[in-house]
Every structure is written in structure tokens, then in C-alpha cells.
Amino acid sequence: xxxxxxxxxxxIMNILFFLTPKEDVAHVxxxxxxxxxxxxxxxxxxxxxxxxxxxxxxxxxxxxxxxxWFLKDRNFPDLKLLEDMPITSIQRRRDNxxxxxxxxxxxLFGKVMNQxxxxxxxxxxxxxxxxxxxxxxxxxxxxxxxxxxxxxxxDQA
Numbered sequence: 642x643x644x645x646x647x648x649x650x651x652x653i654m655n656i657l658f659f660l661t662p663k664e665d666v667a668h669v670x671x672x673x674x675x676x677x678x679x680x681x682x683x684x685x686x687x688x689x690x691x692x693x694x695x696x697x698x699x700x701x702x703x704x705x706x707x708x709x710w711f712l713k714d715r716n717f718p719d720l721k722l723l724e725d726m727p728i729t730s731i732q733r734r735r736d737n738x739x740x741x742x743x744x745x746x747x748x749l750f751g752k753v754m755n756q757x758x759x760x761x762x763x764x765x766x767x768x769x770x771x772x773x774x775x776x777x778x779x780x781x782x783x784x785x786x787x788x789x790x791x792x793x794x795x796d797q798a
Contacts (some may be wrong), residue, residue, distance in 0.1 A: 701736035
């Protein structure tokens with residue numbers, strides 16, 4: 642895809658085009674326990690999950706690595722003990738950077754290159770949903786295939 646075509650695509654799209662809304666995204670709340678978070682991540686098959694405040698604001702991202710380091714540092718406590726440990730007691734090593742709903746596609750693409758999902762927030766940092774790298778790559782793959790097929794059709798004409 643040529644640079645001019647990329648710029649045209651970026652101008653046409655906005656973040657809402659790729660948004661998976663909050664209602665369709667598994668997330669954890671600051672009041673959840675370690676055990677609840679582990680079970681939710683296991684159930685959904687996630688390696689990272691958004692962490693939200695009571696007010697629905699994006700706090701950060703909990704990753705498998707965060708959980709493993711926490712458990713290792715405590716000599717892998719009994720699962721029963723994790724029922725009383727709030728998820729906010731663990732140190733997060735790297736949060737997925739969020740974008741505001743009205744940020745540019747360039748900002749979104751820059752972040753999605755380095756994280757599997759990008760949290761989307763409003764001006765008050767209230768969590769709206771996520772954009773996944775997978776969705777963007779699938780879209781760009783379809784777009785490239787359509788352009789390639791169109792170019793072949795022109796060659797045969």
C-alpha cells in the first residue's frame with residue numbers, strides 16, 4: 642500500500658470504526674480479588690485485561706506477568722489466600738496506554754503497534770472500550786487484498 646493510500650484510509654476512519662464497546666469487553670474492577678482476576682483471565686483466555694475504578698475509569702492493565710511476579714515474590718501462596726488480596730495490591734509493570742475517543746488514527750496506530758489492545762477513554766478517562774491489534778490487522782489485510790484484486794482486474798481488462 643502506498644503512503645498516499647494509507648493517508649486516505651487514515652482520514653476516512655476514526656477510532657469508533659474499530660471500537661469494541663465496554664459491554665463486550667471483559668474487564669476487572671479495583672474491588673476484585675486476585676482470585677477473581679485469575680479466574681476471569683483464565684475463563685476468557687486473556688493474557689492482559691483492563692482494570693477499572695468504581696467510577697468506570699481506566700486505571701491500567703493487569704497482565705499474566707504482573708500476576709506471576711506477584712505470586713513468585715510471595716512464594717506462590719495458597720489459592721485460598723488470594724481470595725482476600727485486592728487486585729490493586731499488585732504492582733503493574735506496564736499499563737497499556739489509552740487513547741481518547743477523538744485522538745488521531747496515527748496515535749492509535751502508534752500505540753497498537755506496541756500493545757495487543759488499546760483502551761479507549763473519554764475526556765474524564767471513563768473507559769469506553771478497546772481497539773485490538775487483531776481487528777486493525779484484519780481490516781488492513783482485507784483492504785490490501787481488495788486493492789490487489791482490483792489491480793488484477795485492471796490488468797486483465
